[in-house]
Amino acid sequence: MSDFDLDDEIDIEMDRRLTALARNTREPALPDAIADLPWTVQLAPPRTSPLSYLRSFGGFGRAATSVVRLGLTLALAGSFLLLVGNIRASGSAAAIAEPPSTPRPSGATAAPFVPEVVLVPTSGVVDDVMAGFVAGAVRSAESDGAAAVIIELDTLGGSESAMQDIVKSLNAKVPTIVWVGPAGAKAASAGTFITLSSNLAYMAPSTNIGAASPVAAGGADIAATYGQTEADKVMQDAIAAIRSIAEDRHPDAVAWAITTVQSAQSYSAEQALSAHGINGIASSIDDVLNQAEGQTVTTSTGTVVVHVKGAPIVTINEDVVQSFLHTLDDPNIAFILLVLGVLLIGVEFFHPTLLMGLVGAMALALSFYGSGSLPLNVLGVVLVVLGIGMIVLEPNLPSHGILTIGGIAVFVVGAVAFYGSPGPYLPMVAVAWPIVGLMTAAAAVYGLIIVGSLLRLRRQPLPVGAGLVGYTQVVGQVGEVRSDLSPLGTVYVGRESWTARTRDGGVLGRDTKVRVVGQEGLTLVVEKVE
Amino acid sequence: MFAKESFLTVEPVRGKVHAAEAVDRTTFDTAFVAALERELSMAYRLSGYLLADSAEAQDAVQEASVRAWRGWKDLREREKFHSWFSQILVNVCRTRLRQRSKRRTLDVEDVDLESPDPFRAALARDAVGRALSSLSIELRMVVVLRYWGELSLAEIADRLRIPIGTVKSRHHAALQVLRRRIQPVEGGPM
Numbered sequence: 001m002s003d004f005d006l007d008d009e010i011d012i013e014m015d016r017r018l019t020a021l022a023r024n025t026r027e028p029a030l031p032d033a034i035a036d037l038p039w040t041v042q043l044a045p046p047r048t049s050p051l052s053y054l055r056s057f058g059g060f061g062r063a064a065t066s067v068v069r070l071g072l073t074l075a076l077a078g079s080f081l082l083l084v085g086n087i088r089a090s091g092s093a094a095a096i097a098e099p100p101s102t103p104r105p106s107g108a109t110a111a112p113f114v115p116e117v118v119l120v121p122t123s124g125v126v127d128d129v130m131a132g133f134v135a136g137a138v139r140s141a142e143s144d145g146a147a148a149v150i151i152e153l154d155t156l157g158g159s160e161s162a163m164q165d166i167v168k169s170l171n172a173k174v175p176t177i178v179w180v181g182p183a184g185a186k187a188a189s190a191g192t193f194i195t196l197s198s199n200l201a202y203m204a205p206s207t208n209i210g211a212a213s214p215v216a217a218g219g220a221d222i223a224a225t226y227g228q229t230e231a232d233k234v235m236q237d238a239i240a241a242i243r244s245i246a247e248d249r250h251p252d253a254v255a256w257a258i259t260t261v262q263s264a265q266s267y268s269a270e271q272a273l274s275a276h277g278i279n280g281i282a283s284s285i286d287d288v289l290n291q292a293e294g295q296t297v298t299t300s301t302g303t304v305v306v307h308v309k310g311a312p313i314v315t316i317n318e319d320v321v322q323s324f325l326h327t328l329d330d331p332n333i334a335f336i337l338l339v340l341g342v343l344l345i346g347v348e349f350f351h352p353t354l355l356m357g358l359v360g361a362m363a364l365a366l367s368f369y370g371s372g373s374l375p376l377n378v379l380g381v382v383l384v385v386l387g388i389g390m391i392v393l394e395p396n397l398p399s400h401g402i403l404t405i406g407g408i409a410v411f412v413v414g415a416v417a418f419y420g421s422p423g424p425y426l427p428m429v430a431v432a433w434p435i436v437g438l439m440t441a442a443a444a445v446y447g448l449i450i451v452g453s454l455l456r457l458r459r460q461p462l463p464v465g466a467g468l469v470g471y472t473q474v475v476g477q478v479g480e481v482r483s484d485l486s487p488l489g490t491v492y493v494g495r496e497s498w499t500a501r502t503r504d505g506g507v508l509g510r511d512t513k514v515r516v517v518g519q520e521g522l523t524l525v526v527e528k529v530e
Numbered sequence: 531m532f533a534k535e536s537f538l539t540v541e542p543v544r545g546k547v548h549a550a551e552a553v554d555r556t557t558f559d560t561a562f563v564a565a566l567e568r569e570l571s572m573a574y575r576l577s578g579y580l581l582a583d584s585a586e587a588q589d590a591v592q593e594a595s596v597r598a599w600r601g602w603k604d605l606r607e608r609e610k611f612h613s614w615f616s617q618i619l620v621n622v623c624r625t626r627l628r629q630r631s632k633r634r635t636l637d638v639e640d641v642d643l644e645s646p647d648p649f650r651a652a653l654a655r656d657a658v659g660r661a662l663s664s665l666s667i668e669l670r671m672v673v674v675l676r677y678w679g680e681l682s683l684a685e686i687a688d689r690l691r692i693p694i695g696t697v698k699s700r701h702h703a704a705l706q707v708l709r710r711r712i713q714p715v716e717g718g719p720m
Binding site for chain 2: 011013014015017018019021022024025488489499521522523
C-alpha cells in the first residue's frame with residue numbers, strides 16, 4: 001500500500017499495526033477539540049513600514065534599522081540646520097532690502113527737514129547675526145539720509161569674520177558712532193576692533209575696552225591648540241588689523257591700540273581717552289550727540305561735519321528671528337543645547353523613538369550654530385560628550401552604577417572646561433556654575449532612573465518557570481509586544497516569550513507595553529497599558 | 531463587533547470557521563480563511579499526535595495559522611497552500627518538541643490523570659501507541675506524518691525538507707525501535 005519498501009517481516013507487521021492504530025484513533029479527537037480551538041486570525045494585511053523589511057533579518061536587521069533611523073534623523077536635522085541658516089540669511093537680507101519704516105517727515109511736517117539719528121542697540125557675542133543686523137541698520141540709515149548711526153555696544157567679543165563685516169559696515173556714507181555703554185559695559189576683544197573702527201568712539205564712565213584674554217603674551221592658548229607658528233600668525237594678523245584701523249581713525253593712538261592685542265591690555269574709559277583711543281566719555285546718548293556735534297569725520301564719500309544735536313532718535317531693534325538666533329550664542333544656552341542634543345541622541349540610539357533623536361539632533365545643530373562664535377575648548381566638549389555617553393551606556397553595559405558615577409564626574413570636568421581661553425577676537429566666557437549644577441543634576445537623575453530600574457528588574461520574582469504551566473503568575477504582569485499582536489502575536493512577559501492575543505481584538509505594535517489580563521492555554525490575553 | 535473599518539475585523543471564532551460568515555472582506559481574506567479552513571482538522575490531528583497534547587496542539591495550529599497569515603501575501607502559488615501550511619505546522623511542532631525537551635517539562639504521562647488528554651488516551655489504548663512517545667523527535671515526526679497524515683514518502687520528504695533517503699531510513703529505524711519497545715511487553719507476562 002505504500003512506496004516504502006518494507007524489507008522485513010517485522011517491519012511489515014509494525015506498519016500494519018501503526019496503520020490500524022492511526023485509523024482507529026482518527027475519529028475521536030477531532031470535532032470537540034477543534035471547537036475549542038481559540039483561533040482568531042486578523043483579517044488585515046500586516047502593517048508594513050519601509051523599515052519592517054529590514055527587521056525581518058533578525059538581529060542584524062534590527063541594527064540596520066537603528067542605523068537607517070539614525071541616518072534619517074541626522075538628515076532631518078541637517079535640513080533643519082540648513083533652514084535655520086537660510087532664515088538667518090534671509091533675515092539679514094530682509095533687513096538690508098527693507099529698511100525699517102522710519103518715521104519719514106510727512107507732507108504736513110516736512111517744512112524743516114531734520115535728519116534723524118539711527119540708534120542700533122547691540123549686546124552679546126559678536127556673531128553673524130549681529131553683523132547682518134548692523135549692516136542692515138547702516139544700509140537703511142544711508143538710504144534714509146540719516147545724520148549718523150550710533151552703535152550701542154556691550155560685548156565680550158566674538159567671531160573674527162563677523163567682526164570684520166561690522167568693521168566694513170562702519171565705513172559708511174553716513175557718519176558712524178560707537179558708544180560703549182551704558183555704565184559697566186565692555187568692548188572686549190572683537191568689540192575693541194569695532195569701537196576703534198567707527199568715525200567717532202565714545203565710552204560711558206566705568207566701561208572697559210581692550211582684550212579680555214588674561215593670557216599675558218596673548219595667543220598662548222592658540223599655541224597650545226594649533227602650535228606656535230599658527231599662534232604667531234593669528235597674533236600678527238590681529239596686530240596688523242588693529243594697526244590699520246587705528247591709523248585710519250585714531251592716528252595718535254596706534255601704539256596704544258596695539259597693546260590691547262599684543263599684551264592683552266584692558267583699559268578704562270579714562271585711560272582710553274587720555275591715550276586718544278576714543279573721542280570722549282559720554283554718559284548717555286544725548287551726551288554723545290552733544291559731543292559729536294560739529295566734529296569733522298571722513299566717511300566713505302568724503303569729509304563731512306557731523307550735525308546731530310537735537311536730532312530725533314530712531315531706534316532699530318533686532319527682529320524676532322535675529323534675536324532668537326543671537327540668543328543661541330549665549331555660552332550657557334549653547335552648552336545646554338549640546339548636552340540635551342547628545343543626551344537625546346544617545347537615548348534614541350538605544351531606545352529608538354525617532355522623535356527624541358530628531359529633537360536631539362536639532363538641539364545639537366542649534367548648539368553648533370551658536371557655538372560658532374564662542375571659544376569652544378575641544379577637550380571640554382569631548383569630556384562632556386564622553387560623560388553623557390557613559391551615562392547613556394549604563395543599561396547596555398551594566399556596571400552597577402560605576403559608569404553612571406564616572407560619567408557624571410567626567411561630565412562636570414568637561415562642563416567646567418567647556419570654553420577655553422580665547423584668542424584676540426573671541427569672548428572669554430564660561431558656563432555658569434548654576435547651569436553646570438543643573439545639567440549635572442539632570443544627567444544624574446537620568447542615570448539614577450536607569451540604575452534604579454535595573455535594580456528593580458533584578459529584584460523581580462523569578463518568572464513563570466521554564467515549561468511549568470503556572471498560569472496565575474503571569475496574569476497581572478506587565479510586558480511588551482515582541483511581534484505585532486494582530487491580534488495574535490508574541491509578547492515578552494516575565495523574561496519569556498508568550499503567544500498572546502489582545503483582549504479587544506485590537507492591533508498592538510511592537511514594543512507596546514501590555515498587561516496580562518488572562519490566559520487561554522498557552523496563549524495570554526493582554527491589554528495595552530495606558 | 532470590533533468593526534474597525536474596511537479590512538480590520540477580528541472575531542473570536544468558535545467551532546468551525548465559516549469563511550462567509552466570519553469574513554465578508556476582500557477576496558484576499560476570504561481566500562485565506564477558506565484555504566485554512568480545509569487544513570484545520572488534519573493540522574490539529576497531526577499536531578495532536580506529534581505533540582500528544584491537545585492544548586499544545588491547539589496552540590501549534592494557532593501559531594501555524596498566524597504564521598501562515600503573515601506569509602499569505604508572499605505566497606506565490608496559492609494552490610500549494612496545503613503543502614506550504616503543513617510545512618509550517620511541522621516546523622512549529624518540531625520547535626515545540628525541541629523546546630519541550632530543553633525545558634524538561636513534566637513527563638507527559640504524569641500530567642492531568644483525571645481528565646486524560648484525548649490524544650494521549652487514544653495512544654495509551656495500544657501498545658504501539660504507548661511506545662510512540664519513546665521515539666526521538668525526528669523518528670516520531672516521520673511516523674505520525676506517514677500513518678496519521680497518510681503522506682507518501684515524497685510528501686514527507688517535502689514537509690520535513692529532508693532527502694527521501696533520510697525519510698526511508700528514519701522510517702525503518704522508527705519501526706525497529708517500536709518493535710523493540712513492544713516486544714518485551716507482548717512476549718512476557720503482563
